[in-house]
Amino acid sequence: MDEDTEIWFQALAGRTTADDRREPALEARALRERLLRMPQTDAAVESSADADREAALLQRARREGLLADRVDRRRGLRLERLLRWPALTALTALACSAVTVAILLHPAHEPEAVRGAPGEPVRLTAADPQQLKSELLAELKSAGVQVTGYERLGREGIDADLPQPPSARVRAILSRHHIEVPPDGVLRIEIAPPAAP
C-alpha cells in the first residue's frame, strides 16, 4: 500500500494525521462524511413480525440440531429420578464392575474420529475421554486457538474457533487426532468412551 492510500485509509477511518490537508485525506473525508449521512436501510426490513421471525429461527435451530439438547435434558431429568431409586448403590456397583471387566478385556486403543453431518460435532472415541479432552485443549491452546472444554450430561466436549486459514501447526494437531479441518473454522468435538461390546 502506497503512502497516499495509507493517508486515505486513516482519514476514512476518522483518524487525524499530519497529512490531513493532502488530497487523499480530503477525498477520504468527503466520502466518510457522505457515508455517515447515508440512511442505514429500509425500515420495512427491520420491522418484520417478531413472532414469524422467531418461529423461523427456532425451526432452523431445530433442523440444525441445536435444540436437540432439550432431549438430553429430559433424559437427564429421568436419570435424576432414577438416581433416587433405592437400588442406586447396587446398580452403580454392577455398572462399575462391568466397565472394569470391559477395560481389562479390551486394552486401550487408538481414538477414533467420526465426522458427523455438516454442522454436527466430530465424535471421538477414547478409553479416557477426559484425558483426551485435556490433551486436545492443551495442544490447541498452545497453537493459539480459542478453545473451550466442557462436560455436559456425562459427555466431554470441546468447542474451538480456528484461525482462518488454520496454521500448519493447528492442521498437524487435527491430523494427529484424525480430525478433518472444518471449512467454516468452527470445530466442535464430542468424546465418548468406546461402546461396550
Place this chain on the structure above:
Amino acid sequence: MRACREGGAAIEHALRQLDRAYFRVLVREAMRGLRDPDAARDLVQEAFIKVWRRCATFQGDSELLPWIKSILRHALLDRLRKDRREVALEDERGMTEEVRTQVEELSTAQVPAPDLDARRHQLDECFHRCWGRFQRAAPAHALVLSWIVEDELSHEQIAALLGRTPGATREFISQCRKRARLHLAEWYELASGSS
C-alpha cells in the same frame, strides 16, 4: 450465553431474546451488503445459529454485540465471495480507458443546479447512483469500506475479518480505494465542483 452453554429448555427462550435484541442492528448490516431483504434476513438467521454454535468460545468479559457483529460480517463476506469473483483493475487510478471516458462524459453532462437545495439534491442523487454501482460491481470492497467508516477499523481488524495476511489486507484496502475512485468518480467530480 449461559443458557447456550448449559443447554436445556432455556435455549428457545434465549434464542428469542437474541433475535429481539439484535435482529434490527444485524439486518441493517446485512442489507448493506446484500441489498435484498430476504437474503439479509436469512443471513442474520444463519449468524444467530453460528453464534449459538460458537457460544462456548465467547469470552464473557467482552461485549456481546461486537462479537455477534463480527460473526455476521464473516458470514456476509463469505456469502459475497461465493456470489462473485474479484476482477483486477487496470490502471493506477483504477479505471480502464473506456470507463474513464464514460465517467468524464457523465460528469460533464451534469448541469449546474440553480440553487443550493437543488444542488444538494443533485449531489445526493449522484452519490446514491454511484454508490449503488460500486456495491453491485465490488460488493465486498464497498462493504469493508463502509465498515472502516462506521467502526474506524484498523489494518489488523480488517485482516481478521477478511482472514488475510497483513500484506494481502493492505492490497485489499488499496483496491477499495481504486474501486471507490472508479465508481464514485462522477460524484467526486460533482462534489469538488460544488465546494
